[in-house]
Amino acid sequence: MTKKVERSVSDRRGIIGCSQLGQLLNVSSYGTPYNVYQDFIGETKGEFSDEVKESMAMGTFFEEHIANYAAKKYGVKIRRSNKAYVHPKFPEFICHPDRLIIGKIDGLRIGVEIKMVQPFSPGWGEPDTDEVPDDYLLQSEGYITCKVCDIVWLFVMKGNRIIRYIIKKDVALINVIETGVGDFLEKVKSGFVFEPDNYELVCKKYNRADPEKIITADDDIQCKYNEYKEKEHQYKSLKKELDKIKGEIGLYMKDNYRLDDNEGNKLVTFGSSSMTSFDKKAFEKENPEMYKKYTSIKHVRRMTFSRR
Secondary structure: OOOOOOOOOOOOOOOEEEEHHHHHHHOOOOOOOOHHHHHHOOOOOOOOOOHHHHHHHHHHHHHHHHHHHHHHHHHHOOOOOOOEEOOOOOOOEEEEEEEEOHHHHHOOEEEEEEEOOOOOOOOOOOOOOOOOHHHHHHHHHHHHHHHOOOOOEEEEEEOOEEEEEEOOOOHHHHHHOOOOOOOOHHHOOOOOOOOHHHHHHHHHHOOOOOOOOOOOOOOHHHHHHEEEEEEEEHHHHHHHHHHHHHHHHHHHHOOOOOEOOOOOEEEEOOOOOOOOOOHHHHHHHHHHHHHHHHHHHHHHOOOOOOOO
């Protein structure tokens, strides 16, 4: 039987959580193996923006109501899962489902996962199928991999609808998950260092530059530079075309807020908004001590390409 441990998965040092499987297998829109590595070695700061904190609070609030709705609709009893479960082979692989259904249905233990998504979020199929985005499919299949349950009911709140998806055991996908987890752990334990894999993360890790240091591009980097310049040219050309089309649509709409198709479906909104600006120079001149007190220096890096 799967071992239970008293540990919160909010502390990801030394563990891999089911919600990270999409990142670990590099199919997620929220991150990559590098992000999992940063969490694993404890380099990620446990700080969240106010927007993320609010979103988390809303999720916690609605989760209870969604669970109660689901229990009533499907005639089951659902209890909160207060334990984290460990994979029988990989002690670092831990999962923590939102809830579990009390008892078995058709001889199956059922785990419950609850999500809130935007009404028009892509990747969601018909109810009671497993047509869900990769992140959520892998997370649910991870619970089955850790032997917490035999099947997962994934309840998703999209707008004012609550939809059930059913994730069944997929032996091939379980093999992919276990192989991915095993490979990751083997690399980490052998001393392999995962490097950042996008521009923003590179700038964050290497945020200081020595102006005296100049290096020469090797053949591979020279090719990447040439590729970037070619795509940059394509992007600028495409952006010019897109801006022209937006201008034509704007002229058609004039002072109208919304544009619909002939069936009443929304195509475009062209709204107004107000912006408040802060005159830092004037404030510094009139309140130099206060400006100094509440001003801090942050080092950032920016990559600039030569014009040629």
